[in-house]
Amino acid sequence: MAAGYLDILRARHAARLLAGTLVGRLPNGTAPIAIVLFTRAEGGSYTLAGALAAAYGVATAVGQPLLGRAVDLYGQPRVQLPAAVVSALGMAVLAVAGLGTLPLAYAAVMVAGLFTPPLEGGLRALWPSVLGREDRVHRAYAMDAVAQEVMFTVGPLLVTVLVSLWSPVAALLVINALGVLGALWVVLSEPSRAWRSAPREAHWLGALRSPGLLALLGAFFFVGLALGSITVAGVAYADDHGRESVYGWLMAALGLGALIGGSLYGARQWAGAPERRLRGIVALLALCYLPLTLTPGVAAMTALAALAGVFLAPAIACSFIVVERHAPRGTVTEAFSWLVTTFGVGAAAGTAVAGPAVQLGGTAQGFAVAGAGGVAALLVLLATGRVLAAPGRTPEVVAGSENDRNGAAEPGFSSGHKA
Numbered sequence: 001m002a003a004g005y006l007d008i009l010r011a012r013h014a015a016r017l018l019a020g021t022l023v024g025r026l027p028n029g030t031a032p033i034a035i036v037l038f039t040r041a042e043g044g045s046y047t048l049a050g051a052l053a054a055a056y057g058v059a060t061a062v063g064q065p066l067l068g069r070a071v072d073l074y075g076q077p078r079v080q081l082p083a084a085v086v087s088a089l090g091m092a093v094l095a096v097a098g099l100g101t102l103p104l105a106y107a108a109v110m111v112a113g114l115f116t117p118p119l120e121g122g123l124r125a126l127w128p129s130v131l132g133r134e135d136r137v138h139r140a141y142a143m144d145a146v147a148q149e150v151m152f153t154v155g156p157l158l159v160t161v162l163v164s165l166w167s168p169v170a171a172l173l174v175i176n177a178l179g180v181l182g183a184l185w186v187v188l189s190e191p192s193r194a195w196r197s198a199p200r201e202a203h204w205l206g207a208l209r210s211p212g213l214l215a216l217l218g219a220f221f222f223v224g225l226a227l228g229s230i231t232v233a234g235v236a237y238a239d240d241h242g243r244e245s246v247y248g249w250l251m252a253a254l255g256l257g258a259l260i261g262g263s264l265y266g267a268r269q270w271a272g273a274p275e276r277r278l279r280g281i282v283a284l285l286a287l288c289y290l291p292l293t294l295t296p297g298v299a300a301m302t303a304l305a306a307l308a309g310v311f312l313a314p315a316i317a318c319s320f321i322v323v324e325r326h327a328p329r330g331t332v333t334e335a336f337s338w339l340v341t342t343f344g345v346g347a348a349a350g351t352a353v354a355g356p357a358v359q360l361g362g363t364a365q366g367f368a369v370a371g372a373g374g375v376a377a378l379l380v381l382l383a384t385g386r387v388l389a390a391p392g393r394t395p396e397v398v399a400g401s402e403n404d405r406n407g408a409a410e411p412g413f414s415s416g417h418k419a
Contacts, residue, residue: 005266008140013130013191018144020189021123022151024084024182027091027175028116030155031056034175035094035109037159038168042099052109057348059113061341065207068118068337072197072330076122077187083117084183088176090115095172112176117183121336124320126191135269142266142317149258149313197330207335212275212326215384217342219282219377220319224346226289226373227312229354230254231347233366234305236358237295246298250305257309265314274321275388279381281318285311286374292367308370322388346373 009015032053039049070079090112099105127140162171186192207213231251238247270277288308295301319339327335350373358366381388 005139005143005263008131008136008143011131011136013189014140016189017123017126017130017186017191018147020182020185021119022147022182024080024117024119024179024186025151026155026158026182027087027112027179028060029151030159030175031060031091031112033156034159034168034172037163038095038172039099041163041168044099048099048102052105054348055106056109056113057344059110060116061345061348063114063116064118064121064337064341065334067115068121068334069207069331071118071122071125071333075197076192076195080117080119080122080183080192081180081187083115084180087112087115087117088180091172091176095169118333118337118340119183119186120340121333122186122192124324124336125197125333126195128324129195130191138270138317138321139266141320142262142313144320145313145317146259146262146266148316149255149262153252153255197332207327207331207338210326210328210335211387212384213323213328213335213338215380215387216319216322216326217338218384219380220339221342221346221349222373222377222380223282223285223312223315224343224348224373225350225353226285226346226370226377228347228350229357229366229369229373230289230292230305230308230350232351232354233292233358233363233370236363236366237301240295240363241298249298249302253302253305254309254312257306258313259309260306261310262313262317265317273389274318274325275381275385278315278318278322279378279385281311281315282374282378282381285315286371286378289367289374290371292370293364295364295367326388 009018035053035056036049039045039052067079067083090108090110094105094108094112097104097108123144124141127137127144131137131140159171159175162174166174234247234250237250238245285308288304288311291304292301292308294304296304320336323335323339324332350369354366354369357369361368
């Protein structure tokens, strides 16, 4: 298992691109907790903190596909680095101006979110040209999904350390400065500078012209909803047991399960169409979410949380392959960015739905939202099976095209899409 990942990291530029992308995404991965801690330190209420974090999240959801399309049109360096600088300046304005003028605070977080660079989609667009073979690219997708779990675990911890050592203002400034450096490290690399998207036909829908991509986005909205609801239900469970630390244990177990699942998934080569494989993984994901409604004792619940996380990273990694197969020619970065956006919007919806569910029916009902989200995701994949089974209109593959840079054909794949 480790040998496969080491093989990827030994490839020229691979370690640099992965590390740079993770550091560059720190501002986005830590923004909610950084904004909340900053707002509370400035004397703002939790309501205001939540509203500012929500404004950032909405702006990010809007900006990611737009910036992804710009990357496909103009290349990575001309979009990623300026966006990272503008996003960091937005957070700097918030840190320096504080909450004295609320319209300015809202504008600052919205600018920061809107210009968050699509480094995540950009990295996935680079993997084929960096790694060459299809099996290595697929393994890199799994490694990418695992690395995300590490970032979302280490990132908030780094923020809390910076706050305790210095201040919430310093945390905002340092995290966003690191984000700019990470983006700079990526765009100065040879693969990023050389990468060009395949030619595309101009169309206002861009990547959303693909029915298969729309089906995938619909499913992953509900996967995001499930994950978002668990964060709220986990807080309620911790309150029921009178210890805030319980929430940390549940989230850590969820992340550990994802790390284990993603590592095992990426350790082997998988035969067959990834769309069919994704349905199986999401079915297992939904099945593992359902037992959370039992809300047993802390030890058992922690084990169930770990089990619930096992199939999350494999589902994300497999979805990357499906995105690449269904993205219209010339829209691969935009397509990956739409996946990020849809997942994030789903997570926000999950937190919104789980709150009233807990209020009305108790903690178990909050976790039931997660189970319902997993089942809904599976139903979407089953209902759109015919669309997902046909990435292209014809079976021809054009070797070296954007969606098949390695010339390795998978069943039903075609590069005939136009954006």
